[in-house]
Amino acid sequence: MDADEGLASGKCRRGERGGISVIRKIAIGVMGPGAGATLADLQNAFQIGQIIAREGWVLLTGGRNAGVMDAASQGAKQANGLTVGILPTDGTGTIYEGISEAVDIAIFTGMGSARNNINVLSSDVLIACGMGAGTASEIALALKANKKVILLNDDAGSQVFFKSLSPQNVFVAGTPEEAIGRVREVLG
Amino acid sequence: MDADEGLASGKCRRGERGGISVIRKIAIGVMGPGAGATLADLQNAFQIGQIIAREGWVLLTGGRNAGVMDAASQGAKQANGLTVGILPTDGTGTIYEGISEAVDIAIFTGMGSARNNINVLSSDVLIACGMGAGTASEIALALKANKKVILLNDDAGSQVFFKSLSPQNVFVAGTPEEAIGRVREVLG
Amino acid sequence: MDADEGLASGKCRRGERGGISVIRKIAIGVMGPGAGATLADLQNAFQIGQIIAREGWVLLTGGRNAGVMDAASQGAKQANGLTVGILPTDGTGTIYEGISEAVDIAIFTGMGSARNNINVLSSDVLIACGMGAGTASEIALALKANKKVILLNDDAGSQVFFKSLSPQNVFVAGTPEEAIGRVREVLG
Amino acid sequence: MDADEGLASGKCRRGERGGISVIRKIAIGVMGPGAGATLADLQNAFQIGQIIAREGWVLLTGGRNAGVMDAASQGAKQANGLTVGILPTDGTGTIYEGISEAVDIAIFTGMGSARNNINVLSSDVLIACGMGAGTASEIALALKANKKVILLNDDAGSQVFFKSLSPQNVFVAGTPEEAIGRVREVLG
Numbered sequence: 001m002d003a004d005e006g007l008a009s010g011k012c013r014r015g016e017r018g019g020i021s022v023i024r025k026i027a028i029g030v031m032g033p034g035a036g037a038t039l040a041d042l043q044n045a046f047q048i049g050q051i052i053a054r055e056g057w058v059l060l061t062g063g064r065n066a067g068v069m070d071a072a073s074q075g076a077k078q079a080n081g082l083t084v085g086i087l088p089t090d091g092t093g094t095i096y097e098g099i100s101e102a103v104d105i106a107i108f109t110g111m112g113s114a115r116n117n118i119n120v121l122s123s124d125v126l127i128a129c130g131m132g133a134g135t136a137s138e139i140a141l142a143l144k145a146n147k148k149v150i151l152l153n154d155d156a157g158s159q160v161f162f163k164s165l166s167p168q169n170v171f172v173a174g175t176p177e178e179a180i181g182r183v184r185e186v187l188g
Numbered sequence: 189m190d191a192d193e194g195l196a197s198g199k200c201r202r203g204e205r206g207g208i209s210v211i212r213k214i215a216i217g218v219m220g221p222g223a224g225a226t227l228a229d230l231q232n233a234f235q236i237g238q239i240i241a242r243e244g245w246v247l248l249t250g251g252r253n254a255g256v257m258d259a260a261s262q263g264a265k266q267a268n269g270l271t272v273g274i275l276p277t278d279g280t281g282t283i284y285e286g287i288s289e290a291v292d293i294a295i296f297t298g299m300g301s302a303r304n305n306i307n308v309l310s311s312d313v314l315i316a317c318g319m320g321a322g323t324a325s326e327i328a329l330a331l332k333a334n335k336k337v338i339l340l341n342d343d344a345g346s347q348v349f350f351k352s353l354s355p356q357n358v359f360v361a362g363t364p365e366e367a368i369g370r371v372r373e374v375l376g
Numbered sequence: 377m378d379a380d381e382g383l384a385s386g387k388c389r390r391g392e393r394g395g396i397s398v399i400r401k402i403a404i405g406v407m408g409p410g411a412g413a414t415l416a417d418l419q420n421a422f423q424i425g426q427i428i429a430r431e432g433w434v435l436l437t438g439g440r441n442a443g444v445m446d447a448a449s450q451g452a453k454q455a456n457g458l459t460v461g462i463l464p465t466d467g468t469g470t471i472y473e474g475i476s477e478a479v480d481i482a483i484f485t486g487m488g489s490a491r492n493n494i495n496v497l498s499s500d501v502l503i504a505c506g507m508g509a510g511t512a513s514e515i516a517l518a519l520k521a522n523k524k525v526i527l528l529n530d531d532a533g534s535q536v537f538f539k540s541l542s543p544q545n546v547f548v549a550g551t552p553e554e555a556i557g558r559v560r561e562v563l564g
Numbered sequence: 565m566d567a568d569e570g571l572a573s574g575k576c577r578r579g580e581r582g583g584i585s586v587i588r589k590i591a592i593g594v595m596g597p598g599a600g601a602t603l604a605d606l607q608n609a610f611q612i613g614q615i616i617a618r619e620g621w622v623l624l625t626g627g628r629n630a631g632v633m634d635a636a637s638q639g640a641k642q643a644n645g646l647t648v649g650i651l652p653t654d655g656t657g658t659i660y661e662g663i664s665e666a667v668d669i670a671i672f673t674g675m676g677s678a679r680n681n682i683n684v685l686s687s688d689v690l691i692a693c694g695m696g697a698g699t700a701s702e703i704a705l706a707l708k709a710n711k712k713v714i715l716l717n718d719d720a721g722s723q724v725f726f727k728s729l730s731p732q733n734v735f736v737a738g739t740p741e742e743a744i745g746r747v748r749e750v751l752g
Binding site: 512542 | 696700704709724725729
């Protein structure tokens with residue numbers, strides 16, 4: 001088996017353009033707090049990363065070695081997935097500084113929080129695991145871009161608020177499995 | 189009186205660097221919905237723009253000819269202020285397409301909603317007038333950047349949610365005057 | 377005379393949109409090296425800044441307190457102009473760190489060199505004063521965006537190279553006055 | 565053999581952080597014109613993509629279905645590589661519009677040419693295949709970021725110019741094999 005078969009086994013967005021299939025892989029964004037993540041957030045993120053990998057999807061996160069980003073990436077790698085991290089930093093100095101060790105593909109934006117919009121645009125569906133200011137910005141940017149977002153937290157205030165912004169695009173899940181179930185539905 | 193005196197009368201952030209004063213003007217960001225703005229949002233934004241101009245501050249908005257951005261800019265120009273618009277577009281095609289006619293300085297980012305982070309970083313204080321997905325992203329990005337945000341809306345859900353994210357950085361105002369009062373306090 | 381008259385005396389791009397005039401000011405971008413600027417570059421930049429201000433145009437630079445950016449801004453302020461600086465930094469820490477003291481309006485992008493594209497898109501015409509890697513990137517991005525660029529340097533290699541990329545958009549000037557003459561021609 | 569083994573066989577930047585290895589893959593950026601690419605550029609890009617894949621490196625391009633970006637990605641996929649495309653578009657509308665069919669991981673920036681800086685920062689080494697305004701901006705941004713760039717073209721003007729900007733970071737190669745040889749040297 002060659003190097004590509006592993007990749008080829010991943011789920012792809014197959015489209016048609018001039019009769020030629022497009023192989024772009026499905027990317028699921030997992031967003032959540034860094035330093036402010038709770039233990040439950042970390043456990044949920046790890047499990048979500050695992051399931052995403054098992055589904056053959058690419059995991060896309062903010063790439064830092066902290067909180068939900070790191071936990072989801074660790075989970076995906078434990079299940080032999082492919083992980084992409086969109087970093088706020090520019091990769092200078094010590095190039096590994098601040099990067100999750102479980103990120104395969106590091107995209108260095110050097111753009112700080114403006115990179116949050118890239119996370120959103122590059123994800124087919126987003127799961128927000130926990131809550132914080134950065135996470136809230138990603139959910140709001142996702143809704144602005146008309147993306148579906150699944151909230152996995154026990155923060156009723158955020159659920160009510162984001163549903164009020166875009167009722168048809170916001171879903172609430174109680175467990176990682178339920179969150180992934182919603183992703184499957186959205187992908188159709 | 190020469191062209192500069194008008195400018196010089198504006199309030200500036202005077203700092204010291206090697207004994208030389210810095211003249212950067214104070215910029216107040218006014219954020220809010222475009223197409224989704226209510227009549228009350230527009231009236232509030234217009235008044236806020238007027239007062240910002242009278243205070244000698246620069247008005248900074250998202251620059252589009254829609255909703256709160258446009259109303260605030262119109263208010264500021266009616267009071268002879270200086271207005272900056274940070275556009276999501278790149279200024280190609282018809283260069284005025286989509287720009288508020290009341291914007292003096294148009295910054296074309298060509299970055300879509302990623303420009304929301306520039307709005308935030310370039311404002312000394314932010315006022316969010318009304319609510320929507322784009323506005324919510326700007327508030328969240330502002331809190332992430334540790335900026336003060338004054339909410340001027342009657343949406344209790346958003347007030348509760350953003351206060352929960354950063355209690356010390358979120359203020360609620362009931363009127364334009366109250367919002368500007370808070371800005372004065374924050375600027376100290 | 378009120379605060380606006382000084383501003384109103386500036387040259388604007390007057391357009392028509394639904395019969396309503398647009399007041400956006402003309403912005404001339406002056407690009408050039410920071411630390412690597414030569415004495416001639418600095419003198420040229422200062423003079424160009426002065427003339428831009430006298431013409432009633434806004435000066436747009438990269439905003440740092442170094443090299444061509446700073447010299448052009450100082451020149452413009454000496455002639456009572458209005459100066460905009462698009463900074464690579466995010467304005468955190470000491471907010472004046474790295475900003476030219478002669479910048480009126482500081483746009484903090486927090487995007488590093490990616491902000492070079494904003495400089496380009498936001499300028500009606502660009503003058504490149506001196507040469508370096510950052511300056512070369514701005515010239516190239518300007519040509520990619522189909523903007524006119526006036527080169528003011530004695531570096532034949534760069535003149536030949538950029539003319540080869542886009543013969544109709546690159547002009548070479550020997551003096552600040554000649555550069556400004558070209559700007560007037562381009563603005564028409 | 566599971567899905568990961570193929571990936572695991574790729575070359576990685578193994579570093580140490582607290583004694584834990586980092587798995588980030590080595591990414592080689594291949595830059596070049598879209599519509600303006602010559603037949604030689606396309607042939608070179610295809611071969612370079614093939615060799616990059618065989619080396620186990622990730623191929624990083626601007627992701628569009630045009631010119632050098634597309635040819636390099638096609639070459640890499642033919643050799644069972646992994647391809648990343650950093651798109652200038654935001655992925656809205658028809659999500660495949662403009663994307664090379666040979667891109668596995670599509671990063672939608674929605675930032676136009678400002679994304680060129682992300683291409684640069686995310687590549688361990690860059691190869692510029694052919695020449696044009698966009699390509700020139702990427703080379704210049706790479707030199708600004710102190711990255712090594714290998715020029716594969718027969719345009720003496722560009723070779724002289726970029727070498728003058730940063731003699732230690734610019735290399736000229738006559739063939740794809742020679743270009744890859746330089747990459748190996750730079751990676752050490």
